[in-house]
Amino acid sequence: MGKPAAPKNPHSDNAGRAAPGNPARAESGNPDRAAPGNPARAAPGNSDRAASGNSDRAASGNPGRAGGAARAGGPADEGRGRANGGAPTGGGGEGAPRAGGNARRSAARLAALRLLEAVLERHRPLEEALDALPRLDGRDRAAGHRIAAAVLRRLGTLDAALEPWLRREPPPVVRHALRIGAAELLLLGTAPHAAVASAVGLVPRSLSGLANAVLRRVAEAGTAALDGLDVERLDTPAWLWTAWHDAYGPAVRRIAAAHRAEAPLDLTLAPGAPGAAPPPGGELLPTGSLRFPAGTRVTELPGFAEGAFWVQDAAAALPARLLAARPGERVADLCAAPGGKTAQLAAAGATVTAVEREPRRAARLRENLARLRLNAAVVEADVVEWAAGGEAAGRFDAVLLDAPCTATGTIRRHPDVARLKRPRDVPSAAEAQGRLLAAAARLLAPGGRLVLATCSLQPEEGEAHLAAAAALGLRHDPFRPEELPGLPEALTGAGTLRTRPDFWSEHGGMDGFFAARFRQA
Numbered sequence: 142m143g144k145p146a147a148p149k150n151p152h153s154d155n156a157g158r159a160a161p162g163n164p165a166r167a168e169s170g171n172p173d174r175a176a177p178g179n180p181a182r183a184a185p186g187n188s189d190r191a192a193s194g195n196s197d198r199a200a201s202g203n204p205g206r207a208g209g210a211a212r213a214g215g216p217a218d219e220g221r222g223r224a225n226g227g228a229p230t231g232g233g234g235e236g237a238p239r240a241g242g243n244a245r246r247s248a249a250r251l252a253a254l255r256l257l258e259a260v261l262e263r264h265r266p267l268e269e270a271l272d273a274l275p276r277l278d279g280r281d282r283a284a285g286h287r288i289a290a291a292v293l294r295r296l297g298t299l300d301a302a303l304e305p306w307l308r309r310e311p312p313p314v315v316r317h318a319l320r321i322g323a324a325e326l327l328l329l330g331t332a333p334h335a336a337v338a339s340a341v342g343l344v345p346r347s348l349s350g351l352a353n354a355v356l357r358r359v360a361e362a363g364t365a366a367l368d369g370l371d372v373e374r375l376d377t378p379a380w381l382w383t384a385w386h387d388a389y390g391p392a393v394r395r396i397a398a399a400h401r402a403e404a405p406l407d408l409t410l411a412p413g414a415p416g417a418a419p420p421p422g423g424e425l426l427p428t429g430s431l432r433f434p435a436g437t438r439v440t441e442l443p444g445f446a447e448g449a450f451w452v453q454d455a456a457a458a459l460p461a462r463l464l465a466a467r468p469g470e471r472v473a474d475l476c477a478a479p480g481g482k483t484a485q486l487a488a489a490g491a492t493v494t495a496v497e498r499e500p501r502r503a504a505r506l507r508e509n510l511a512r513l514r515l516n517a518a519v520v521e522a523d524v525v526e527w528a529a530g531g532e533a534a535g536r537f538d539a540v541l542l543d544a545p546c547t548a549t550g551t552i553r554r555h556p557d558v559a560r561l562k563r564p565r566d567v568p569s570a571a572e573a574q575g576r577l578l579a580a581a582a583r584l585l586a587p588g589g590r591l592v593l594a595t596c597s598l599q600p601e602e603g604e605a606h607l608a609a610a611a612a613l614g615l616r617h618d619p620f621r622p623e624e625l626p627g628l629p630e631a632l633t634g635a636g637t638l639r640t641r642p643d644f645w646s647e648h649g650g651m652d653g654f655f656a657a658r659f660r661q662a
């Protein structure tokens with residue numbers, strides 16, 4: 142195939158693309174020859190791990206022949222795993238992905254394809270798309286999720302690696318299958334024959350030749366094709382890059398680099414949970430969270446069933462700590478589900494009222510509290526209406542408002558956020574936060590304290606609220622250095638909290654959060 146420039150892909154920010162390699166290679170390369178080097182090697186510095194228990198890894202010393210890739214369902218797939226019966230094949234018509242011979246592998250890749258379609262075409266959150274997947278073996282589901290997350294995390298890089306081999310923009314199903322194949326080849330360490338064959342198996346038969354040819358070229362070029370790419374820029378939507386550059390200067394590059402890594406698993410420990418010691422093996426962070434490597438399954442840690450801990454990013458645990466609820470205090474936790482902060486406040490001995498608008502999320506909050514054997518009154522209501530109602534006004538010693546936001550501080554955990562949010566979402570989220578802040582202020586008893594938190598990196602959803610709070614008659618109560626042990630970089634000159642994904646990089650980073658504390662005058 143030749144190589145005229147591919148049209149700009151709507152999901153890629155090509156600003157950082159290096160000049161493509163020599164396209165003539167695609168013409169002259171022997172498609173049946175094994176890929177040179179070891180394309181199965183993970184990209185250096187890349188932390189996208191292959192799914193645990195991944196059976197697609199090449200046997201050591203046998204990187205696999207890319208030449209087998211043309212035959213999806215052929216020798217590379219034969220005689221292994223279940224017959225096709227268990228795989229959701231999508232019907233098999235033109236435009237429907239075909240299942241390869243290995244049902245397990247096809248099911249995982251098909252799940253990844255469905256997830257990418259949901260996020261990138263229908264703009265649905267990844268978690269919601271996961272819930273909507275047809276019934277699926279747990280390992281396939283986890284592997285599909287991991288592949289889709291790797292694609293979303295490195296979308297721009299993967300498109301740049303594909304671009305030299307595409308003459309024109311392919312149909313979406315092919316684009317996604319190519320991304321899945323490229324992610325497996327360049328990031329996830331999958332054996333080339335398996336990566337190519339299973340990705341080719343996702344596209345309509347009439348387009349399998351194209352997909353096969355492109356992925357063979359990607360396999361041949363290997364990870365060397367990524368050398369010289371400005372991957373931080375490529376993997377960051379342009380509007381976010383500009384906004385973070387304006388807010389954080391050159392640190393924008395470190396923030397973007399931090400988004401390449403899968404987030405670790407952080408736990409908050411329940412003080413004094415009966416019969417439950419902290420699970421062994423974690424790293425105790427200076428602020429008290431216990432950290433395990435990415436991919437750790439929380440339900441398999443000892444103490445989970447006993448309610449000894451709950452999952453909460455180290456940064457997400459800070460706002461409730463900074464509210465410093467005391468035993469017996471009346472505390473309102475606003476926008477409370479799934480309840481990480483409610484649990485912290487209840488575990489501190491406060492009398493907690495947790496307010497959550499979404500019934501399903503409120504149900505999950507109750508379930509979480511039950512597992513943790515913690516008590517809180519759960520109110521299913523819109524905070525703005527509830528605060529306007531009168532009976533709650535002026536009743537609380539302390540209020541925690543963890544306001545809904547664009548969540549751009551959580552892209553490490555939710556790589557779909559970078560692809561779903563739009564610039565216009567920032568002012569509308571900030572406006573809603575302003576209404577919630579005014580409602581929260583009405584709940585405070587005289588002298589009561591309020592912590593406002595958002596998991597956004599956008600200053601409009603953080604620092605900008607200081608002026609609005611002053612206009613509501615709230616007095617800013619700056620955080621002190623001793624309240625943030627081991628994290629001086631998160632304390633701003635104004636005495637607010639600003640964490641970023643590039644902080645604590647030696648420990649594995651943290652989510653981006655803003656928090657500020659106020660007092661009712």
Ligand SMILES: C[S@@+](CC[C@H](N)C(=O)[O-])C[C@H]1O[C@@H](n2cnc3c(N)ncnc32)[C@H](O)[C@@H]1O
Nearest residue numbers: 476477478479480481482497498499523524543
């Ligand atoms: C950032 S999440 C809260 C996370 C939670 N505080 C925790 O630590 O687990 C925001 C929550 O606010 C809820 N929410 C959004 N707007 C609300 C409103 N006006 N009233 C009550 N809850 C609201 C959402 O349904 C969502 O569950």
